[in-house]
Amino acid sequence: MNARDVILEGGPSDIPERYPLPNDDSDRLRVPRLNGYEHYEFTGTYRADTAGPIPIYRWIYTTLIAE
Template structure:
């Protein structure tokens, strides 16, 4: 099985997809997702989950920041 380029998102806004592309920084690096006029911040939860036979890192939502104008 080849390494995945996807992560599982846990928590945060309900309208974000559960599966998200892994940023170029690689696993364990925080993820910042632009959404409306803000960024949703996720951090590696130090665990993995299997989804459709693939082991994916779990990232949990930690906070939101707003984009300055």
């Protein structure tokens, strides 16, 4: 994993706990899944790691892609 990874808490169990953070510095993260997105929000907390602190994002809701 790289230094730009984040920890994802909550949401569907098939999404990995560590996920690459996009290049933007938003407090919200949108993860593609099936026919929609899982949305996560930065908690303001970090988990200690040998590569440095990793931001923790918590699941907030799901949206579907309209056809």
